[in-house]
Amino acid sequence: METPEGIDLLLRPAGLVPRALAFTLDLVIRAAILLALFIGLGLLGTFGMGLAALLLFLVQWWYMVLFEVLNQGRTPGKQWLGLRVVHDDGTPVGWTSSLTRNLLRFVDMLPFGYFLGALSCLGHPVFKRLGDLAAGTLVIYQEKPQARPELPPAEAQQPPFSLTLDDQRALIGFAERQSSLSAERRLELAAILAEPLRTTREEAETRIHGIARGLLGPQ
Amino acid sequence: MQLTDASVSIRPRSAWEALDLGTLLARRHAGLLMASWAAVTLPVFGALSLLLWEQPSLALLLFWWLKPLYERLPLHILSRALFGDIPTFSESLKALPGLLRPQWLASLTWRRLSTTRSFDLPVQQLEGLGGTKRRERLVTLGLRSGRAASWLTVVGVHLEGALWLGLLGLLYFLLPAQLVQSWSWQDLLGLGSEWLWLEHLSNLLYALVLIVWEPVYVACGFSLYLNRRTQLEAWDIELAFRRLRQRLLGALPILLLACSLLLWPADKAAWAAPAPPPDATQAGPEAERLRNQPLTGEAARQRIGELLDQPPFQQRETVTRWRFGDTTDEQQPGALARLLETLLQGGKLWQGLEKLAQLLEILLWTALALVIALLLWRYREWLRTFGVRLRRPASQLPPLPKRLFGLDVTPEHLPADIAAEAERLWQEHPREALGLLYRGLLSRLLHDFRLPLKAAHTEGEILQLVRQLERAELSRFAQTLTRHWQDQAYGHRNAPAATRDELCAGWRALFAQEGRA
Structure with missing residues (x-):
């Protein structure tokens, strides 16, 4: 509409x-x-x-x-x-x-x-x-106002590449929904982006959290 | 399973929305789902009915009890169709025997009455889990969607009942009334064997209802399951990440450049640094300013305030008014209390209520009358138009013309005995005599025969109208008279004397009796 x-x-x-x-x-x-x-x-x-x-x-x-x-x-x-x-x-x-x-x-x-x-x-x-x-x-x-979930603590970072709106949503969504995902699944998801982010599989998760925080700006 | 092939948009939804997605999914593949369901269940239903012809209720119970087994086929079709691999009708039927075998006993016994049947089925059939593993998995999955799955089953049970009764009602409406009247309910309720077919017919209606509803039910359970897994495993994020990765790795050289730029020592704190408070950097409207000049900001503000307080900007007036004292305030509660007291006094409450009821009734009738009056007033224009149209047939006759061909035709202006008068006038004034006769004729036609004559009619037209009256004598007389009158009026030819007698006799024969009567 x-x-x-x-x-x-x-x-x-x-x-x-x-x-x-x-x-x-x-x-x-x-x-x-x-x-x-x-x-x-x-x-x-x-x-x-x-x-x-x-x-x-x-x-x-x-x-x-x-x-x-x-x-x-x-x-x-x-x-x-x-x-x-x-x-x-x-x-x-x-x-x-x-x-x-x-x-x-x-x-x-x-x-x-x-x-x-x-x-x-x-x-x-x-x-x-x-x-x-x-x-x-x-x-x-009906649209219900939802409380913004707390992001995991991470230092804000600038994304190393340009992001479309959907990409930004996915990155922020990953950070926001990390509490509902199991640790293995988080690692698995983050590993998809490890190569483009030029980090190891283990550090990718922290990087993504940092980028999400950078995208959202100060709370 | 390739998520990128999914035919629905994958995102986490609320449980209710997941159910709606299931409805849409079933709708998209409705033809295949319903056809395959019918192909499986209707033969089973037929076989059960024939085997248990004497016990229709038992046949229905068995048919109903086997539902979990039929449900495996729609789920198989849906799970393949979701990722774009829609099986054909024959393929899906061929797959059925393999689907029925695993855990069939459990499905038909202790899990038969589970309210989350449709939600559990994918775990069992698609993940192939059984026993303890299945139970653990269901506990994980069912945390949030279990409630919706139960409600789905509850609604489904009622919907099946409603649709079934609806079909029965439809059938009942279609029966001829004579047949229904001749039914006796004892016959129907009794176990007379001639009514067995009727019970089997109603069972068949239930089987038909299931064709519509069961694919939806299975699809809703399946979409609930999908939604829960999307939530738990973040399928949507995985999809987005994969897409991003594909895009980025395709553009690797540019990325390298970007990375080298990133090595610059950028001020990382800038993205997260809190914004400074606004007052510190910029003076707000309330801050002191212009302090180093004769008219400081503070003084200017004071003078502006004084100016705004004076007449052009402020109008002040004193109003003195009489007011009632405080007595009324004291009286009111007292009056109310007295009223209540009188109402309640000595069992008068009842009468009070009756009176109140009467009052309400009067009020309601008044309201009705007012509404009708209002409606009449509102649609007065319409009523006027419509009313005139109604009245027209009654008072349809337009006012009779007073003059035709310049001749006065009102009966009041004609002599009483027209024939005698004409005879008298004939010798000296033949024109007047004929004119009198013709006027008399027209007048009679108008007033006695109610012929709708108009000033625009010609003599010929009048003759035609007279002919329509179907009175031969009158018609002949009118024709003769008109011919002579036209000769006289336009040709100035006097009629012979014989005509006088003929016309006068004709007149008398036609109108004299009436005139005397």
Whole structure:
């Protein structure tokens, strides 16, 4: 996705499994709310029943829409799983599209238990169900701010050759992910670059750490 | 295994994204995966059904229980397809017997109900590990992806159920209503042997559901496994390093030059040296400056401050206003408390609630009425257009013309007995007499027969319209009268006296009774 300003935005569409889990979570929350309402309002006689009927309508039909529009495209279930609803172009979802995609849930449910929705979700390249197709919306993973991992201590060095963006990313990634790699694997990976770096296999790792620190600059 | 041949972009993903990658992978090779799955499972299903024709449930259970064995084939196809070596349909089927043998007993017994089945399968089948080694490997791999693999199985179980019921529902919808009504549920639930085929049919639907879902399930487990290994072994970094190495070693001479340049004693600390604090090198806006002149910076700032405090920049005014005393503040909570008290007094809460319910009901109805009114107001233009269109058939008739051919045709301006008047006028004013008759005819046509005459019609057109009424006498009379009138009006030829009697008699015959009645 590219904005008019020429900035590339990466949208990562979410597939069936996390979406099904998010939906189940929302279903449980809704059921809990309704149960509590009926028990609480059942004590109040006709008035309570009337109110409960109103709230049933509200919860059943507007729960998803209200949460999606007012909470940046995230119902509680989606929030839990780190999902978000946006338009196809990445803009926040609006009233019209949210209503469309949630009213068309009933088409997705046909003939039983999200049969059409599941098939459409499995078959579509960006995992859209029919409601999403009609409303032009997309369920994506939310970007989570991540803490920058600590780099291993090393003296900053200048790389002895020019590096493309991908190369720089790989070098920094090597330094950042060294805690999740085994020592043998680190050595093996660093040895690939030992020859171009003009060092021995054993020292290559330290060199790469140094270059990574030099690329990142002072923290 | 050559990482450079991988057909997907290798990077560490979150577990959920790895599952989605699996879905895409299954989608890319959907035809082959589904065809090979169907080719393996449907014969097995058919054989089981035939063998256990009397016990459909047992057949289904056995078919379901053998699932781990069928799953080895899609994994084999996927693992080869990932590195660009897509096997053909017959090749993959030929590979199947070899795939089934290792650890088949374990797969079908104590590992059958494992929730991470799809994730474990690659370790067993692709790495060929067994026993303790396999368990250790799974512990390492399953640290972070185990949860997602379990959820995948849970979702898969429910999805299979939902798809199965969906297919059954679809089948049920397609049945004619008469057939459904004649079913009795005892027959269906009872063990009548004539319904066995129905149970086998529903089993078949389950087998069909598996054709769609199982390749996805296996592919998701496989991609989870790939993702975990990418994370643990940094496959993406290895790829990038290899690419870098290839590029650099290709350009060795330039590299040598670069290395010799690097031998210069460069100031290595410069890359990591902390930036100096900004105030030390450059004076900020708050720092003291211009100290060696009559108007120092400090004095200038003071004078600017004074200027900004004066009228053109600052408008000050004093406003005196009456305010309520503090009494209201004290009254409010008291009033609220009293209201609550009255509401709660002596079991009146109930009545209060009933009243509240009524109030709410009234409010809701009012809101509904308001919304309708608002809608009507909002779409008033549209309604007006639409309403006029609706009304038109009822009041379709345009106002009747008062004059035709310059003749006055309103009944009020005509004498009561037109025939007698015409007879009287005939001798002295034959033109007026004929004109009167013609006017009378037009007037009758307009008002009695409701003929839509317009000022633009010619005599001939009027005759045609009269003919459409399909009244022979009227038509003949109108024709004669028109001919004589045209002779008189345009040709100034007087009609013979015989015509007078003929016309007047015709008139009387046609209209006299009505006039009297």
